[in-house]
Amino acid sequence: MRANTWAGRNKVEVRDVPDPKILNKRDAIVRITSTAICGSDLHLLDGYVPTMQDGDVMGHEFMGEVIEVGPGVAADTLRVGDRVVVPFPIACGACAACAAELYSCCENSNPNAGIAEKMFGHPVAGIYGYSHLTGGFAGGQAQYARVPFADVNPLKIESDLADEQVLFLSDILPTGYMGAEMCDIQPSDVVAVWGAGPVGQFAMDSARVLGAAKVIAVDKEPYRLRMAEQAGHIPVNFDEVDVRSRLLELTGGRGPDKCIDAVGMEATHGSAHIAAYDRIKQAVRAETERPHALRQAIMSCRSGGVVSVIGVYGGLLDKFPAGAWMNRSLTLRTGQCHVQRYMGPLLQRIERGEIDPTRIITHWLPLAAAPHGYDIFKNKEDNCEKIVLKP
Amino acid sequence: MELTAATTVRKPATEVYAFWRDLENLATFMTHLEQVRVTGERTSHWVAGAPFGEDVEWDAEIVDEVPGGRIAWRSIGNADVPNAGTVRFVPAPDGVSTEVHVVLVYDIPGGAVGKAVAKYFGEEPHQQLDDDLRRFKQVLETGEVVRSDGAPWGKRARKEFPQRPAQPLSDAELAKGAEP
Structure with a gap:
């Protein structure tokens, strides 16, 4: 598949990388229909967040269609064909932090917790495409993504709201x-x-x-x-x-x-x-x-x-x-946002017309143009406020 | 060398104790263990992986046990690396979780095995046990050791830094990684 990757300080590059596969039983694979560049991606671009590596797939704001689920994902939670928005912090749903709805502090989702602990005193949750400090998970500026703990994280979109109306439930x-x-x-x-x-x-x-x-x-x-x-x-x-x-x-x-x-x-x-x-x-x-x-x-x-x-x-x-x-x-x-806590209630506010998330979108770009997108977003050119990428 | 570490698992003490007491489970989250085989009511055979030196094996016996509360064991016979351990299971103040307190003691010998063990633990010997307990918690709370693209090999991820890039694995990498 094609994916936007970190290629050293101040450089991203769209490259061919392998398609994601199920690694844990509760994983799902999502075919991405819309993804976005976040302001916090610019901190990674600049190299101010440590532990980035050449080839890391960027992106933590994405949504799409479930095309595969692992054997640990119960059918009453998620099925192939479901349309989902994926929250950026990866949460296990079972630890004390998740029980307290502090999803971005999940105690289990970061395989590199030992590294995060050295930086922050205690570890933080895994995050897609957001350095190895937060787990080394491939991100969502790509055609496909692996979603861990897929039985508890993604928000299913069952109405006919357009991608751009619900995409930003993933983070911002x-x-x-x-x-x-x-x-x-x-x-x-x-x-x-x-x-x-x-x-x-x-x-x-x-x-x-x-x-x-x-x-x-x-x-x-x-x-x-x-x-x-x-x-x-x-x-x-x-x-x-x-x-x-x-x-x-x-x-x-x-x-x-x-x-x-x-x-x-x-x-x-x-x-x-x-x-x-x-x-x-x-x-x-x-x-x-x-x-x-x-x-x-x-x-x-x-x-x-x-x-x-x-x-x-x-x-x-x-x-x-x-x-x-x-x-x-x-x-x-x-706090890093405990996204899972807010997705449902905010979806209802969008459905009721109380918040219009689309008002900030200034650019639609194909995934291939991601490097250009990072450039104009970082340098605030062309009145760039928010870029949605189409894989 | 004495190592101590603790974690809190959001499960009742009986369940956390039972998982540990089934000693064969230890190899699923403790990095240095290749295999633990139960050989009797209180005895077991332990095999450590390459980082401990070639073919480091020993027999162990449980010397003290309080169901739901405590397990203590020590190596017996001519172990290459004589060792002993204690794990205590203490109900946490939240009324739901269990604190797991581990003490491991290694009698590090001279010679090649001693050097391999010293090298394995490196400058931060506690880190290994901390990471082992993190995986123990993952297995009990979520069902398995959590994998990412950057650290895809579960308990074999130790010291794997810089890691492989955070991008999906190829079929060849997956096949290679599946080997023990």
């Missing part, structure tokens, strides 16, 4: 939603979201669905801010205004009640010398993160507020504003 819609849910939103809340990329847009939409009084988008790309504004959110361009002053103005001097970091480890900063400090430390691997968005979110949030982090971090960061966090009674909440 639940991720954005969890970012808003962790904010424990009250009707009087002003919610500010750093990052108007795909996850940020869905965090904004989710904050509104969960009842926020006002939702603010912080970014520097005019086209992304326009997209947020068209969806009814208030744009703040950090290249043009001082973010803290503008947020105070928009909140009567209080600061946002809830702040969401939908940026993560490769933030850019309006102030050149601060950006350079972290950029250089990251380049020489003295720090793995450029945490400007997180710092600004913590400094901006009103006292007693919640800072919710869904942007991806991989290692260590410098200059964490612990004083603001501690002295102003802030709550920091975070």
